[in-house]
Amino acid sequence: MRSRGRAVARVPVRRSAAVLAALSLLVPACRYPRDAQGTLDEVRGATLRVGVIDDSPWASTRAGRHRGVEVTLVEQLAGRLDARVEWVDGPAHELLTALEEHVVQLVVGGLVSDDPWGGRVTFTPPYATTEVVVAVPRGRTAPESLAGREVAVERGSPAEAAVEGRGGQPLPVDDLRDAREGLVAAEEWQLDTLGYEPSAIRLVTHHHVMAVPKGENAWLVEVEDFLDASRPRAQRLIAEAAEG
Amino acid sequence: MTADSSPASVTIDRLPEDKQRLYHRAVVLQWITLVHVTVAAVLLYLVLSGSQAMKGAWLDDLIGLIPPIAYLVAGRFDWRRPTARFPYGYHRAQSIAFFWAALTLLLLGVYLVGESLLKLLHREHPSIGMAELFGFRLWLGWLMLGALAFTGIPQVFLGRAKVPIAEQLNDKVLHADADMNKADWLAAGAASVGVVGIGLGLWWADAVAATFIGLEITRDGVQHMRGFTWHLLGETPRSVDYADVLPLPERVESTATEAPWVREARARIREEGRVYFGELFVVTDRDQVEVEAVDALSRRLYELDWRIQDLVVTVVPSLDVDSHLKGRQG
Numbered sequence: 186m187r188s189r190g191r192a193v194a195r196v197p198v199r200r201s202a203a204v205l206a207a208l209s210l211l212v213p214a215c216r217y218p219r220d221a222q223g224t225l226d227e228v229r230g231a232t233l234r235v236g237v238i239d240d241s242p243w244a245s246t247r248a249g250r251h252r253g254v255e256v257t258l259v260e261q262l263a264g265r266l267d268a269r270v271e272w273v274d275g276p277a278h279e280l281l282t283a284l285e286e287h288v289v290q291l292v293v294g295g296l297v298s299d300d301p302w303g304g305r306v307t308f309t310p311p312y313a314t315t316e317v318v319v320a321v322p323r324g325r326t327a328p329e330s331l332a333g334r335e336v337a338v339e340r341g342s343p344a345e346a347a348v349e350g351r352g353g354q355p356l357p358v359d360d361l362r363d364a365r366e367g368l369v370a371a372e373e374w375q376l377d378t379l380g381y382e383p384s385a386i387r388l389v390t391h392h393h394v395m396a397v398p399k400g401e402n403a404w405l406v407e408v409e410d411f412l413d414a415s416r417p418r419a420q421r422l423i424a425e426a427a428e429g
Numbered sequence: 430m431t432a433d434s435s436p437a438s439v440t441i442d443r444l445p446e447d448k449q450r451l452y453h454r455a456v457v458l459q460w461i462t463l464v465h466v467t468v469a470a471v472l473l474y475l476v477l478s479g480s481q482a483m484k485g486a487w488l489d490d491l492i493g494l495i496p497p498i499a500y501l502v503a504g505r506f507d508w509r510r511p512t513a514r515f516p517y518g519y520h521r522a523q524s525i526a527f528f529w530a531a532l533t534l535l536l537l538g539v540y541l542v543g544e545s546l547l548k549l550l551h552r553e554h555p556s557i558g559m560a561e562l563f564g565f566r567l568w569l570g571w572l573m574l575g576a577l578a579f580t581g582i583p584q585v586f587l588g589r590a591k592v593p594i595a596e597q598l599n600d601k602v603l604h605a606d607a608d609m610n611k612a613d614w615l616a617a618g619a620a621s622v623g624v625v626g627i628g629l630g631l632w633w634a635d636a637v638a639a640t641f642i643g644l645e646i647t648r649d650g651v652q653h654m655r656g657f658t659w660h661l662l663g664e665t666p667r668s669v670d671y672a673d674v675l676p677l678p679e680r681v682e683s684t685a686t687e688a689p690w691v692r693e694a695r696a697r698i699r700e701e702g703r704v705y706f707g708e709l710f711v712v713t714d715r716d717q718v719e720v721e722a723v724d725a726l727s728r729r730l731y732e733l734d735w736r737i738q739d740l741v742v743t744v745v746p747s748l749d750v751d752s753h754l755k756g757r758q759g
Binding site for chain 1: 553557
């Protein structure tokens with residue numbers, strides 16, 4: 186009865202060892218990890234098709250020209266790959282579906298890590314982190330808490346809920362520049378141009394990411410490596426975008 | 430007339446000396462399993478990322494905690510003395526643990542197969558990116574392989590150490606748990622093949638490997654679940670791997686017929702957790718049987734096998750009269 190127990194345990198060892206051995210023979214011969222559908226090879230030296238969601242200052246189109254923090258980053262990535270960029274404008278849902286179907290190879294435009302698309306496409310790790318803070322006009326004293334206070338927020342942004350969650354009164358506006366008087370909830374990098382100073386109250390953290398198709402791991406690693414090296418540049422681009 | 434069942438002093442109320450040492454080794458092995466699986470589960474969680482295969486291995490680890498826990502809990506009860514409320518004692522604590530171990534294996538196998546087939550159906554393409562470890566950037570897949578090796582390799586040795594102990598202790602829980610260790614390292618192996626496959630751009634490698642391993646685990650689970658069902662039905666004793674029916678009733682009968690006053694004997698024995706309970710029906714030619722003679726026979730029977738823990742000797746007029754005795758006619 187002992188020999189039977191052992192025999193049961195042994196056969197799969199040999200089988201899976203054989204599989205691993207066969208796989209490991211393949212590994213050194215080529216780049217690793219590889220793409221399931223060869224995206225990186227498709228892009229290198231050819232065309233990088235990028236979906237652009239309109240979201241200033243990350244990416245936007247004016248008079249047929251694309252600009253923004255992420256547009257600049259993508260142009261540099263394309264340069265590294267010796268590729269020409271072909272921009273594809275569209276709404277987020279359309280572009281992310283196009284990405285899932287490998288019609289475009291990258292989608293940019295203000296995507297953040299907790300966007301609900303994460304299951305259908307792959308987000309890169311964040312290349313920059315920004316925070317929405319409560320701010321006061323320069324020279325005023327910052328409040329300790331938001332209880333009962335009115336705070337101007339960008340209409341429909343996550344900050345609206347965050348202000349309410351802290352007991353404050355969100356005051357939705359279409360442009361934060363219209364809210365000259367009281368408290369505002371704004372991205373930290375916007376404050377200088379608005380003439381505001383940050384308080385200690387932090388509402389929302391945005392981890393900025395780009396999206397690539399699932400399973401394209403060589404491509405993913407290429408984009409990740411580029412973004413990791415581009416962090417300081419991304420910070421500068423955000424600061425410049427705030428000024429201009 | 431029912432003979433005076435053996436006095437309590439005849440039976441042991443714990444494992445025999447040499448078996449106790451084995452049992453302690455089993456307990457130590459189970460604690461090692463518990464600690465190792467817990468650490469491995471934390472480690473796997475940290476490198477989980479997007480891979481479904483890794484999630485499977487992680488779940489496998491968590492579920493794998495059930496058999497050793499069931500074993501250690503049952504081990505605290507099974508040799509307790511019978512009470513007015515539980516007059517047969519607590520040996521079936523082992524049967525309950527056996528149920529949990531078998532169920533765990535079965536569910537895990539079915540889960541792995543179902544999950545992998547769904548992945549294939551949805552054509553899921555797993556993504557694995559870069560990670561940073563102590564300031565170095567490397568492909569997260571390598572970290573996953575490291576974590577899987579840490580999970581899987583010790584399980585091979587733990588499982589193999591448990592099998593011989595299970596056989597000597599007649600310990601079905603430990604035997605099922607050894608298969609759980611096997612399931613653990615098989616699942617880790619499948620996940621490794623999956624990760625290597627993903628790196629090669631073979632998105633389906635992961636799911637295909639997991640399907641085969643899921644089937645293997647399901648097979649083990651079905652085998653143990655079937656064994657548990659037989660066990661619960663009071664099957665005559667079998668070896669821990671269910672391969673052989675043990676000739677214990679025959680040995681009891683032949684020992685009984687060696688006594689000069691016994692003309693015919695028939696034994697009925699079932700498993701009660703790790704030990705055996707049963708009855709011996711004896712037919713005699715004599716008009717009178719001395720209580721001492723019955724007691725002497727009883728003592729000899731208890732010495733046949735340490736697993737015999739409760740054997741009632743009954744003198745009957747004939748083996749044909751009682752419908753209960755018809756069980757072993759063939």
